[in-house]
Amino acid sequence: MVGIFILGTFLLYCVGQKQIQGVPQGCVSQPSCSACLRSPGCAWCKHKDFLKSGESSERRCDTAESLRTRRCEQMDIINPRLDPVFLKNNDLSSNSDNVVQLKPQNLLFKLRVGVPQTFNVSFKRAEGYPIDLYYLMDLSFSMKDDLDTIKNLGQDILSALKKVTQKVRIGFGSFVDKVALPYVSQVKAKKNNPCPNRLNICQPAFSFQNILRLTEDVDEFKTRVSDQIISGNLDSPEAGFDAIMQAAVCQSVIGWNNVTRILVYTSDDTFHIAGDGRLAGIFEPHDGMCHLNGTGFYDGTKYDYPSVGQLARVLAANNIQLIFAVTEDSVAAYKALSKLIPQSVVGVLKNDSSNVVLLISEAYSNLSSTILLEHHEAPSDLDVTYKSHCTPEKGDNTHWQRRGECMNVKLNQQVNFTVSLNISTCLKEKQTFSLKLQGISETLKVSVETLCDCDCQDREEQSSHCNEIGTLTCGICSCDEGHLGQRCECERPKDMTSAESMAATCRQDNSSQLCSGHGSCECGMCMCQGTHRGNFCQCDDNSCARHNNMLCGGNGQCECGTCKCNANYTGSACDCSTLTDQCGTVGKLCNGQGTCQCNQCQCNKDFFGINCSKIANACPKFLLY
Structure with missing residues (x-):
């Protein structure tokens, strides 16, 4: 089995x-x-x-x-096969007033079941495409040195990104942990000042706070970040997942525009995951919605931490690319996490965050060099596959895959994909799905219909071809009630005796099956199925012997199960040539040391070769003593 x-x-x-x-x-x-x-x-x-x-x-x-x-x-x-209809097919453009990075934009297909159709998709990242960067920082006490560094890095981050584009906005948010045991002390003094010692002053802990919505004002970034002071909590993992979720779904509060969206996440420790909230009696799963209050704070004590799957979905849905800038001790955990979140990368952050500008630049370059094309919400019976044409010098990825994928793509380089659509069942109505590139907001809409019904345009009621007692459609007669036959030429038997009498004429003898089991008896005649024919459907012109997987070896015609061979061929599968030209030698066929069968030499003992001209073990046989 x-x-x-x-x-x-x-x-x-x-x-x-x-x-x-x-x-x-x-x-x-x-x-x-x-x-x-x-x-x-x-x-x-x-x-x-x-x-x-x-x-x-x-x-x-x-x-x-x-x-x-x-x-x-x-x-x-x-035999309908219709080309796709391009409903929108604007050329690729870097014009700031009309940026087009994905071509085409809207397609309509009419598909036949099991018959694939293909189309081409092109992508080129627009030069100078605007960037929104939201900086999300862990403000637990161990990040104290990092906060001092970040206060003066706003201009450096913007300057680095302006090497790619002139339009950059930056925002800032922070996180610590849920204000509940066992994450944060509930002793009043420690809750108000969670620093590990009395020599420092810390702000009370919180799950997430949006401090500065996205802006082009570098001075405001520096001012707002400079106002921040460190916080603290009890356990090592932080509420980073809460912060990522709110930063992603609170679109209007954060101020995301329809541009390249980058979320930079900095931390020196690991993260809480879905289920950890139960330690504090928080059982309700996160609903994936925005819950910031009027001052930009998120109260994390109502919902559990989001799951990795939830984060992956909301980041993809909102076209946000994620950069994990984490210290070396936490890199392994974040690399494992990054494998589960598309369009995310991990960089090693120095203990004081001094290399964060270089890290962001390198991470953005890595994100931009990976192009992934995927489909979303396609009909379940539609098979969508891709061929990737990345770089001419490296050739194409000729294998069909479940998504388009190109690596190490340069900023001004165009990549192309061939997409195949193959439907396995008929659709009740037109359905639409989308093709998207990870991290890019533009989409390609694809609508599909199925061609499952004929429009022969020959319908004729009471047709003379049907003896005026049937309707002609697509060349065949649909007979009126009580009539049968290819042209409605006879009446349906009204009693058993008439039916048996009619059926008797469709049997070769009394013991045989009706129409040899390969047809139906209508009007006393056999209507044969498939490749069967004859008065009793006794002949099958597709049942002859095969050679080289071809009926009658391709050298004859199959007639009622027997090959009728062309001239110069014989055998049950017409696989034997009667010619002798391949056996010819000077003087005798097969050098006189064999017989010519089917135009090939069958050599006698001790002889071999195409014409039996070679002798096996010749030296011992002819050695003279």
């Missing part, structure tokens, strides 16, 4: 890979035009005189090539 499961899984994988690469070969015939369109690789011939007497409607459903071979005119072949 395990072997069967593995084999089945392997086969499904292979089928999936084949469908990704192109339209599946062949066609599984269907009895109606609509069912035919839902069968990958199939087309339908609507010409009313296409079928011979006794052929079933399934014979109208075949590959388009096969239908043409069987003399169905192109105008009568229903």
Whole structure:
């Protein structure tokens, strides 16, 4: 059973890979035009005189090539495949009044089940694209030296980022921990001044505070940060997750614009995670909403800490790229965390934060060099895959993947992706989903509909082709009640005796199956299924022997299960050539040391080679003593 499961899984994988690469070969015939369109690789011939007497409607459903071979005119072949409609396709632009980094912007597809369609997507980061940077700082007591350094770094941070763009805004927020035991002492004196000794003065602890919304005013940044004093708490982990959540979802309070958004998180210790709140009796999961009060504070005692999954979702949804600037002792924990949060990087912060400007510059460069294209909210039955075309000199990533991915991309470099869409079922209505680049606000909207019904434009009620007792649609007759046949030419039997008498003419003998089990009996005649034919559907023109996986070796025609070979071929699969040109040598066939069979030499004992011209172990046989 395990072997069967593995084999089945392997086969499904292979089928999936084949469908990704192109339209599946062949066609599984269907009895109606609509069912035919839902069968990958199939087309339908609507010409009313296409079928011979006794052929079933399934014979109208075949590959388009096969239908043409069987003399169905192109105008009568229903095989819809529509190109995508570009609803919005503006060119890439770095113009500050009309920035376009992703092309196209809006597409409409009409898909057939199992028939992939592809389109191209281009991305180029706009030169000088504005940046919003929000600096989120741990204000627990161990970060005292870092606060003194940060007070004078506003201008340096802006200057570093202005090497990339002239439009930069900076904001500032801080965090400590939830004001509850066991995180923060509830003794009144320690709660008011949580410093570890009486020689220092600390502000009371808090979960998160927005100190300065995003601004271009460097002097205001310096003034507001200079007003801050350190705080303290009891345990090592901090409420960093609370702070990240509020900084991300409180869009209007923080002041995020629709630009490149960067959140810099600095700390010298680890973080509390979802579930830790239970230590303080806080059981309610975080709701992912903004809860800042009028003064910018977040009371963290109502909700538990957010989960890693929640943070990943809100950061992605709000196009915020996260830089963890943490001291060396905490790097391992944050690197593990960064693997779970897309568009995040980790940098090693010196103990006094003196290298924070260089760290931000390097981290931003690393974030910008990684381009990840993904789809969101696509229909469950739609398979979306990507090929990435990153750099011409390195070639393309020719494997289909679940997302587009390019690494080490330069700021002014364009990258391209090929996207494949393959639907497995018919959709009831048009559905729309989006393609997004991580950390970029622009989106590509893709709407998909399915082509699952035929519009043959030949409907004719009481058609003469149907003996005026049926409706002609897509070349076939739908007979009025009480009538049967390819052209509604007979009446449906009204009693058992009439039915049995009619069925008797569809059996080769009394003991055989009706229409040999490969068709239905209508009007006393067999209507054969698939590739079967004959008065009793006894012939199958697809059941002959194969050679090299080709019916009759590709050297003959299959007629009723027997290969009729072309000239110069014989054998059950027409796999034996009657020519002898490949056996020829000067004088005799096969050098007189073998026989020519199927145009190949079968050598006698001790001889080998194409023409039996070589002798095995020649020296011992002809050695003279």
